[in-house]
Each structure stands twice: as C-alpha cells, then as structure tokens.
Amino acid sequence: MNIEILWQDFLGILPVVPQTIALAVIIFLLSILIGTVMALIQEYNVPILIQIVVLFKLFLRGTPLIVFIFIMYYSLPGIVNFFTNLLSLSYNANNISPMIILIVAVSLTVSSFQAETIRGSFLSVSHGQIEAARSLGYTPFQAFTRIITPQALVEALPEFGSAFLVVMKAISLGFMITVVDIFAQARLIASSNSYYIEAFVVAALMYWGIAVIVVKLTNKFESRLLSRS
Amino acid sequence: MLNIQNLKLSFGEKEVLKGVDLNVNKGDVVTFIGPSGTGKTTILKCINYLVEPHEGQMQIGDINIDFKNINKKETLKLRRNTAMVFQQFNLFKNKTVLENVMDAQIAVQKKSKKEAYDKSIDLLGKVGLLDKEKDYPSKLSGGQQQRVSIARALAVEPDIILFDEPTSSLDPELVDEVLKVIERVAKTGVTILLVTHEMDFARKISNKVVFMEKGKVVEEGPPQQIFENSQNERTKKFLRKFYAKTNEMVEAK
Ligand SMILES: Nc1ncnc2c1ncn2[C@@H]1O[C@H](COP(=O)(O)OP(=O)(O)OP(=O)(O)O)[C@@H](O)[C@H]1O
Ligand SMILES: [Mg+2]
DSSP states (O other), X not given: OOHHHHHHHHHHHGGGHHHXXXXXXXXXXXXXXXXXXXXXXXXXXXXXXXHHHHHHHHHHHHSOHHHHHHHHHHHHHHHHHHHHHHTTOOOOGGGOOHHHHHHHHHHHHHHHHHHHHHHHHHHTSOHHHHHHHHHTTOOHHHHIIIIXXXXXXXXXXXXXXXXXXXXXXXXXXXXXXXXXXXXXXXXXXXXXXXXXHHHHHHHHHHHHHHHHHHHHHHHHHHHHHHTTO | OEEEEEEEXXXXXXXXXXXEEEEEOTTOEEEEEOOTTSSHHHHHHHHTTSSOOSEEEEEETTEEEEGGGXXXXXXXXXXXXXXXXXXXXXOOTTSOHHHHHHHHHHHTTOOOHHHHHHHHHHHHHXXXXXXXXXSOGGGSOHHHHHHHHHHXXXXXXXXXXXXXXXXXXXXXXXXXXXXXXXXXXXXXXXXXXXXXXXXXXXXXXXXXXXXXXXXXXXXXXXXXXXXXXXXXXXXXXXXXXHHHHHHHHHHHO
C-alpha cells in the first residue's frame, strides 16, 4: 500500500464528506418523520391507510434497496408529473435530480424499519403514567409532548443510532444513479489513478470514523437521558 | 358536593357497575370496601372519567354531567377538579420528584414557574421529601414514591382526591408513612374518596364507609354502623371473612 497515495486519496475524498453526512441527516430525519406517521396510522388503526401502510412495509422490507432505487429512478418523474398535471402546475419532473430520487427511495425504505422502532418505544411508556396525566387534566397533546415522547425517545435512541449508520451506508448505492458520496468519490479517484485498494481503504476508514462519532454521541446522549430513569 | 345517580358501566359484556348512587359532602372522607373485582376502582375512575360509564349523572360542585353525552370540555373540567392517587404510584419517570409535582401546575393550571416551584416545595415539605427534590422516581422507595404522588395530586388543588388502594403495593413497613400523610391530608378538609383494605385505618379516618359487592352499593353509613353494628348479612359476612383471613396471615407469621 502506498502511503502517499493514501494521503492524496484522503484529500480527494474529504470534500464529499460533508455532503454525504448532510444527505444522511436529511434522509434520517425524513425516515423518522414518515416512520412516525406510519406508526400513528397503525396505532390508531386508521381505516384504508393502515392497509396501505402494512402492504407498503411488506414491499419495502422484501425488496432489495438497489431494486427500489431503480424503480424510483424510472417511475418517480412519471408519478410527480401525474400529480403536477392533476393540479395543473407547470413543473416538469423529467429533469428531477437523482439526489432527490435517492432521498425518496432510501427514506421510504428506512422509514419502514423506523416505524417499528417508534411504535415499540411508544408502547414502552406505561399506561399508568398516561392515566395519571389524564387524571390531572393534561390534554392528550400535553401528555404526548411532556410525558410520553421524552420517554419514548430514550427508548428509541440506540435504534436511531444504528438506523443512521444504515442510512450512511445505503447512500453509497447512489453511485448507480450518479449521486456522488464517499464511496462514489473513492471509485472515481481509484479509476483515475488505478490505486484501488488505497482509495477503498480510505473510504472504509472514513465510514468507520463517522460510525465511531455517531455511536459516541448516541451513547453520551443516552446516558444523560438514562440517568433520569 | 359530589352526587352520583344511577352510574352504570360495562366492559364489553361484563356489567361492572349496576346503577350506583352516591352522595358526598364537602370535607367527607368516604371509604369503599368490598371483595375484589366488585368495581371499587372503577367507580373512582368514573369520577375522573378514566373509564367511560354508559349511563348516569354526576354533579361535582358546579359541574353537571350526564355520562350519556359528555363532551371534551366537561371531561377536562372534571379532571381538573379531581385528582387520583394510584396503587402503582404512576409517577412520571422522565421527571424529577420536584418536576412531578410542578408539571401539572404549569401545563394544566398555567401557573408561573416560580409559583409552581414555591407550591411544590411547600408540599414536598409536608410529605417529608424535601431532600429528594432532585431525584428521579426510580431512586425512591415505594412509600416515598406514593408520598410524591400524593403531593402531585394535592398540587392542582382538587376539590376531591381519589385514592385507589394507596398502600396495597407497598412493603408492610412502608405502609404507615403513607397512611400518616393521607391522615394529614384528610385533616386539611379536602374531600377524599378512598379504596382500601386497611380496615383499622378506614374506621379511624372515614366519616362514611361504603360496602360494595358485585357492582352495587350494599350498605353505607358511619364506620361504627358498618364495622360494629351492621344488620346486613352480606356486610357481616364480608367482614368476618376478611378478619379471618388477616388473622390467618398474622398467625402464619
Ligand atoms: N379495562 C378493563 N377491561 C375489562 N374489564 C375490566 C377492566 N377494568 C376492570 N375490569 C373488570 O371489572 C371488574 C371490576 O374491577 P375493579 O378494578 O373496579 O374492581 P375492584 O373492586 O377495584 O377490585 P380490587 O379490590 O381487586 O382492586 C373486574 O371484574 C375487572 O376484571
Ligand atoms: Mg381495585
């Protein structure tokens, strides 16, 4: 292995690290949002929507992510056009950015797992506490924000940490539809200078570094929250 | 101040309350006794609307409720004038002792932090837990948790406090500290409804005892009448059985 090349590759890949992380953060937050909506639909047994959610989850869990990304790549512009036509908006989705397609595909896939995490964490809050809040005159919304959510968050935190790392790694599939992240950049550099091992070792080390930071952060946050319960 | 007429409730097919009437005056301490599964807890929960009776009327102070068509506003008003102390304490795990007592004052009563804080410190002093102010509930003994939950209920200044077997899940040596606090609360003149199996305590603290069986009030009256002079066969049978059982337990030790 060539140390000099390692350093060069490191400098070459570094510029895409912020955008990779930013992409991961966006997808991660979206997946929590969509996951929460799915969990609520299931929890409150909303007719029709619940069937859609259940089917959708089954589909997402059974489909390889790369397949889903390609389905989205070829169908999302059509779907968006359908709706914009319906609302007679003058937006042409044919030049929709692959980045958006990646965001949609990965957030949807991860959200189907997040929904389970979120449901479980809300169920972990004892019914007795909810009764206590109601008996004191809290509105359902107040009980939700002041009592239930803070506790559910502690419960979900470790899972959220691993979900973030799953997202991080899933983004690397974006190279198939021309989205450049750490892995895609490593590939580009490797094929330009033909030092393959160096480029991918550097990429792996960067993923690993990010993972270490994420795990450290969630542990710290978790122990702070745990000291309370 | 509290009047209930013809309260009926079923869980699915099972009729749990079969038309209960109850009249309580301001400052009364009313104790419910009766066999397990009779609907004692359920009555308290009806008054808080934690369970939904399908028939009956209730008046608390100036609130007038027909359970057949109760609306959200009435529900909240009802809950804001009552507070419940649970067998399992049900403290908020994500909040400190102090925050448990403060939170409803801020969220429900819209008090300022300072006001809520002062009131909470005062109450924690009264239940003897000032030094635990910053602890989380999980660090406390059962007796301490129950005292916090009493302070939490008192904090919203309810017209009525509902105690559902407040000492039943406590180790025997912790029962007294909680009973003492309840006795002190009773002396402040707040109206109390209490479900308990502590018969001596019930006799000492109540001015009215209600004996229930199978979803109905069988007999009610002052403690002497119920415990010593009851003419009702079912009351007498229940108490006989109850004392036989406690004697057995004492002898077994
Ligand atoms: N949420 C519920 N769903 C279905 N049945 C219930 C529910 N809550 C209570 N019950 C039933 O209603 C009946 C009355 O229950 P309740 O808890 O009021 O009795 P209790 O007099 O408080 O008894 P205990 O002394 O054991 O606490 C019981 O048969 C119980 O099984
Ligand atoms: Mg009970």
